[in-house]
């Protein structure tokens with residue numbers, strides 16, 4: 509019985525150590541804000557490619573289906589660019605810009621067929637970029 513409770517204490521300690529060390533790893537990069545990019549292209553227009561980066565962080569290219577959302581973190585107070593491509597069209601914009609977005613915790617973007625729209629509350633939208641063709 510004593511041996512068993514020792515074992516339980518031991519296992520709980522191991523679990524605590526593991527969960528603490530993984531949360532340290534999780535906090536290695538503090539998230540200053542979240543960038544949300546929603547694909548609101550017309551139905552049937554297929555997936556878009558999204559690529560977001562700053563001078564320090566590069567999130568690579570991600571495919572986002574119509575109706576889906578891509579999310580990445582702002583890790584440094586720096587300008588983050590995102591670029592979207594849809595077929596032969598492309599658009600790019602400042603997804604996070606310290607002078608514009610201040611200490612807001614989330615910046616929302618809608619990718620639509622008539623441009624790229626910004627919101628800070630995911631409900632009122634302002635167009636900030638338009639599609640270009642090579």
Ligand SMILES: *[C@@H]1O[C@H](CO)[C@@H](O)[C@H](O)[C@H]1NC(C)=O
Pocket residue numbers: 544630
């Ligand atoms: C933003 O609003 C849309 C439409 O209401 C919703 O589907 C989406 O989940 C919201 N995004 C976030 C990150 O809350």
